[in-house]
Amino acid sequence: MNNLFSVNSIRFIVLILIQVLVFNNINFLGYINPYPYILFIALFPIKNNRAIIILSSFLLGLTIDMFLDSGGIHAAACVFIAYVRPIILKFSFGMIYEHHTIKFSTVEFGSKLTYVILLVILHHIILFSLEIFNFSKIILVLQKTLFSSMFTILLSMIITIIFSQKPK
């Protein structure tokens, strides 16, 4: 438990720092930035209490908001995906989730990909619709969601592959 706690707090801090100092300055084609910091929520241990993950996601989003001066948009998006995460887990992993035996390092690539894609797209839709906050600009919301999602999904998958512990 102690080990799990320290791993997650280190992940929390490192992901925020990388997000704020590196990924927010990419501005690919002028406005496309990836947000791989939500990997924290994606990789959060499953057996843990639901209140803990929602609370820590809120803190994660709020810290990002503080750095980016963006009000509460990241906090809202993070809390939302933390809340719906069990449903997405059930959808993408099916039976394994039911038996609470998932380990992110051992599941097959396809279902992991679906899981990340769903989380990222939900997160980005909420993020950008709150950022723009205007129904008449729905095209812009969808456009930003699409491009940033592709970027985030790609980066998240690369990061998980690089840092995954090899099953021995």
Place this chain on the structure above:
Amino acid sequence: MFLLLFSFSILFTIQSHSYHKSKFINSANFLCGSIYNAANNMSAYFSLNSQNKLLSEENRRLKSLLYNLENTTEINNSDSLNKPYYFSNAQIIKNNYSAIDNVLLINKGINDSIKQDFGVASTEGIIGIVDKTSGNYATVISILNSTSSISAQLKKTNHYGTLKWDAKSPEFTQLVDIQKIAPVSVGDTIITSGRSSIFPKGIPIGTVANFELDASENYYEINVKLFNDMTNLEHVYIIENINKPEITNLLNE
């Protein structure tokens, strides 16, 4: 639990969409400020060359103004007590131009007597208005922010309007509410008007890129190409209007 936190964040979001609402989630705090400062200390080396060029270009301009003044007594007069604007310098430690509401962070705060609503300009043109301040840091609402609106005018005549941003490109802002009778042409210079008591009159903003009549056909909507490269900012000036409390008092009476 979920609903509570979710509504908290929505609340913060709504607050951040209204100009100058008191929000406490901002980057002008010790933690964010010092992290950005450390990062900027390193990355500043990479732009040394271009920043040096900008500064020496401004020096050249100021020198030529200084030595070409016909009436040298004017310089002495301007040193007298009734200077209405006080300039201090600062560094941008967080720049941002890709979002809808862009906010910058500078490395000066209350300890350097920086307060809300001071103007911020660079060597080439205006940048924004100081919003939140902490001990050593302050956030600046960039002109690339959909809530910002700054009074601006044509340089050759006194027709004035409001400078806004349509969130499309960091190179262009929009000047609206210019009267139809104003003689606008492409390439004209746009400057601050000095009506807002934040900026003095005559700080350059940009040139007219193109213009058209708005829906009511009474006002021009002008696309302004900024002099500033908002993506490459480092050294800025903070402008304090010393008479501002007096002016706001008078207006509130």
